[in-house]
Amino acid sequence: MHTRAIMIQGTTSDAGKSTLVAALCRLLRREGVRVAPFKPQNMANNAAVTIDGGEIGRAQAVQAQAAGLAPHTDFNPVLLKPQSDRTAQVVIHGRVAAQLDARQYHDYKRRAREAVLESWARLTAQYDFIVVEGAGSPAEVNLRANDIANMGFAEAVDIPVALVADIDRGGVFAQLVGTLACLSPSEVARIRGFVINRFRGDVSLLTPGIEWLTERTGKPVFGVLPYLRNWSLDAEDSLQSAAVRCDAKLRVVAIAYPRIANHTDLDPWRLHPEVDFRWWAGGPWPGADLVILPGSKAVRADLAWLRAQQGDAHLLRHLRYGGKVIGICGGFQMLGESIADPEGVEGAAGHSEGLGLLAITTTLTRAKRLTQARGRMIHPAVVGATPVPVTGYEIHLGVSDGAALAAPLLTGDDGAGDGAVSADGQIVGTYWHGLFDAAPAFAAFARWAGAGSLTAIDAEARREAMIERLADSVATHCDWRALVGC
Structure with missing residues (x-):
């Protein structure tokens, strides 16, 4: 049976890729689909130990929980753990393989690509649907050569892409249109549509912008996801804001x-x-x-x-x-x-x-x-x-x-x-x-x-409740079935 997939890419880091992947994994699991998360290449110092004795990015462990699975190294075959501004520990299939600077890693990408495709082959043999997470942004044109994290991977395995943008940062339409402008024609064609994340206020005020975006790009906006207050999941790398309480115990x-x-x-x-x-x-x-x-x-x-x-x-x-x-x-x-x-x-x-x-x-x-x-x-x-x-x-x-x-x-x-x-x-x-x-x-x-x-x-119970709340929000505010192609 042919395994279906969707890749979630973002206009920026922290646009909401990890959380959208987690939500889609939970929604597909609710439908009885055997689903698994996948992030070809991650850069993070937050890691989780896997059932097969390796390590993967913490976000992929949370996505595995959303899918009802134990964390496995195939969910994140390449993990880069920064040790300085120039060097990183390179983890392949859960094990330390090298310590390289950015230029050395560029040359190492052939080995990394092999590991990514090996894991992809194993996952597609086991699951009905794979929800893939990109890294950073596909518009980083300086990293296009031998790319395994974004469009390079999507093109290699021939899967569609949805692009998520964070409106809370401002300039959401420029983010989306600007990202498309940096892509090749085949990559633009691969994008199925958009998701706008972290919106606050009256969504009807966004309607003229969405109509303009759809007319300009020919691609739909699948949903406008609200900013979730009092909500948090394990962060991939950035420190989350502190909780300062004057009446604390x-x-x-x-x-x-x-x-x-x-x-x-x-x-x-x-x-x-x-x-x-x-x-x-x-x-x-x-x-x-x-x-x-x-x-x-x-x-x-x-x-x-x-x-x-x-x-x-x-x-x-x-x-x-x-x-x-x-x-x-x-x-x-x-x-x-x-x-x-x-x-x-x-x-x-x-x-x-x-x-x-x-x-x-x-x-x-x-x-x-x-x-x-x-x-x-x-x-x-x-x-x-x-x-x-x-x-x-x-x-x-x-x-x-x-x-x-x-x-x-x-x-x-x-x-x-x-x-x-x-x-x-x-x-x-x-x-x-x-x-x-x-x-x-x-x-x-x-x-x-x-x-x-x-x-x-x-x-652990709190994490599960947050996953459920996230999935409910995506189900309410996004045409997620059209997004994944169901």
């Missing part, structure tokens, strides 16, 4: 280093209605009950940045006043006594002194640990006398050793301990991502941080 500050990774770990805090959550990227220190050092794609470089912003001094002052600190993955490594990178896996080879807050030393290695995990938080300073069940995942370079590991935060179902808790109970470090998603674990951390009790919110 807990104040949380998360460090936003230049190469922050997997910052969606912080969403349960950022989105909680009783938490005053703030990102800190230097400047005046806002004060907090809890400070979180998230993951990093360039741990030594981000640690140097933190020191340059006097972040180390702020942390020490925070601890002197009785505040709590959590370090996750790269943030955990920073809390230790030293970080060594003898092979230069994250930049120039060398050695950095850590913050010295936990008695561990870390050596970065080329082998990356990728695993989904389940276990129990056991340290009495955090959970009291009763262990708390937890799930999470590990996705990191480096091995840590030291006396602090004798007081682990948790134990996995395999019996292995993870993390460390300081002797005074103020500092927690862990390699596990996703610990805050389950309500019991989140509640334990909130009590430890001084909140007493917060309203129980299960992040």
Whole structure:
């Protein structure tokens, strides 16, 4: 049976491609269609561990959930994880393949293209419908040669395209017409129509513009999607706005280093209605009950940045006043006594002194640990006398050793301990991502941080509710069946 497909491309980054793909996956699943998401090439430091032991972009894991599937490396065969302004770690089929600068990657694209087409072949053999997400914009003419992310892929496998534009940025008609002007005739012909995203106000006021656009391009607008308030899904890469609340029960500050990774770990805090959550990227220190050092794609470089912003001094002052600190993955490594990178896996080879807050030393290695995990938080300073069940995942370079590991935060179902808790109970470090998603674990951390009790919110259930709300909105405001060709 021939597999059908649609590719969602955008006039800009963050136009709404990821969310529209998720919505279409859920709507098709509701119709009983065996549907899968696919993003040929992604660039993001937010990653998820897959069922086959690799990693993909976090957005593709959410799209898989919308389709009722476990995340798989074939859903995102090429993942670029920026380590600096010039270099990125290249992940092929879920595994690190190279570390390249932009020019080197341009030459590497033949191998990347092979991986993309291999995954495409496997998916089309398994599913009835594939919803494909582009990357950035197809109008980036400087990236057209050997393109595997947008029109180059659509032309290679001969699938139609829908173009989404963000009206909240302004100039939506210029976005759409200007994008078409940058495409070849065959690419323009491939575009089935448009979706306008994030509209606020009376949609009838947009009607003259839509009529003009349709007459000028000969292509329909399938829908005008409203701006969804109080709605959020795991971001692909950009930091989402902080939730500043003056009447909050807990104040949380998360460090936003230049190469922050997997910052969606912080969403349960950022989105909680009783938490005053703030990102800190230097400047005046806002004060907090809890400070979180998230993951990093360039741990030594981000640690140097933190020191340059006097972040180390702020942390020490925070601890002197009785505040709590959590370090996750790269943030955990920073809390230790030293970080060594003898092979230069994250930049120039060398050695950095850590913050010295936990008695561990870390050596970065080329082998990356990728695993989904389940276990129990056991340290009495955090959970009291009763262990708390937890799930999470590990996705990191480096091995840590030291006396602090004798007081682990948790134990996995395999019996292995993870993390460390300081002797005074103020500092927690862990390699596990996703610990805050389950309500019991989140509640334990909130009590430890001084909140007493917060309203129980299960992040996984919340994510599912957001997917449903998104799909309902697209079903109401978009002719999605015409868009996908049903």
